[in-house]
Amino acid sequence: MDTNTWKQIDRLRDWLDENAGEQTERERTLLRVLKIGEEYGEVSEALHGALAANPRKGASHSWDDVRKELVDVAVTTLVALATLTPDAQKIFDERLDGLVDRVLSPSTEPS
Numbered sequence: 001m002d003t004n005t006w007k008q009i010d011r012l013r014d015w016l017d018e019n020a021g022e023q024t025e026r027e028r029t030l031l032r033v034l035k036i037g038e039e040y041g042e043v044s045e046a047l048h049g050a051l052a053a054n055p056r057k058g059a060s061h062s063w064d065d066v067r068k069e070l071v072d073v074a075v076t077t078l079v080a081l082a083t084l085t086p087d088a089q090k091i092f093d094e095r096l097d098g099l100v101d102r103v104l105s106p107s108t109e110p111s
Contacts, residue, residue, distance in 0.1 A: 006089045009078045016079065032080040039076045043069040 020028050046069045048054055049061025082088040 001089070001092070005078075006082075009075070009082050009088070012075070013079050013082045016083075029080075029083050032076070032083050035076050036073065036080060039069065039073040043073055045069075 016032070017028070023031070043066065046061040046065040049057065049059065050063050050066050052059040054060070078088065078092070081092060085091060
């Protein structure tokens with residue numbers, strides 16, 4: 001991810017902070033993490049709709065809807081991470097590097 005992505009995430013976080021009303025810092029943090037679950041549910045609903053998996057609803061969503069909802073999950077997750085720490089980009093990059101190194105270790109790389 002580039003610097004612009006994290007600037008946009010920070011802008012969203014700041015806007016949410018400014019409009020949090022009477023929420024405490026702890027409540028804001030908890031609610032932002034819980035929001036990930038809500039967004040995941042929307043991906044699930046879109047996927048069911050794209051596959052026409054619910055006979056009652058039929059094809060109620062498109063694959064474009066699924067893609068949009070996946071981005072919403074990613075953005076919501078990054079906003080939650082940025083809420084938890086001012087070092088969100090560093091923590092994300094380190095964790096991603098660690099996951100890639102573990103999964104794509106020399107023993108798993110194709111020859």
